[in-house]
Amino acid sequence: GAVVSQHPSRVICKSGTSVKIECRSLDFQATTMFWYRQFPKKSLMLMATSNEGSKATYEQGVEKDKFLINHASLTLSTLTVTSAHPEDSSFYICSARAVQGANTEAFFGQGTRLTVV
Amino acid sequence: RKEVEQDPGPFNVPEGATVAFNCTYSNSASQSFFWYRQDCRKEPKLLMSVYSSGNEDGRFTAQLNRASQYISLLIRDSKLSDSATYLCVVTTGTGGFKTIFGAGTRLFVKA
Secondary structure (H helix, E strand, O other): OOOEEEEOOEEEEOOOOOEEEEEEEOOOOOOEEEEEEEOOOOOEEEEEEEEOOOOOEEOOOOOOOOEEEEEEEOOEEEEEEOOOOHHHOEEEEEEEEOOOOOOOOEEEOOOEEEEEO | OOOEEEOOOOEEEEOOOOEEEEEEEOOOOOOEEEEEEEOOOOOOEEEEEEOOOOEEEOOEEEEEEOOOOEEEEEEOOOOHHHOEEEEEEEEEOOOOOEEEEOOOEEEEEEO
């Protein structure tokens, strides 16, 4: 099946610093990618939809200036957590579909566990 | 009301048991439905799609009732390896086809 690669898998950073997470579709082009956040024992919460060549669409309650999304190419989307704080510590995961359409499987990156100290 | 709601769980069952997961969704215009499985600290992986006619894959059977906006997953003859969190997933919208996850139901299968 299609492969989505996410990097880094784990990162620890100090409060106030910024962290960039990359999401790559390795064997297909993805005009749209999705970014999720998951707290322990909770479901994945959609943060934003990343659109290649245009602005991301953020879900209600997600600060776009805090979570910067860039989708500069058909195979790469990045999420930057700016001025990170301990409450930003979470599991972040991206997904993409190989084919546009509702009836196709979404492939997920391996996730990034962010710890802000 | 949450867009996708699942049984709270956790379910603790012995090997060989039959387990049923239920899920409801609020948007009647939702287009596609899936069950994903997520192991601890891993990314979700597709278990099976759910079709209106119902579908079966080995020990797993999925059903969709559009009128009731209800989805189910049945696991027969549970194995230890079935222990995981099962996520009900619904896709809505156009263009980007937003994917919404239920909170998940944790399953523990014990020997």
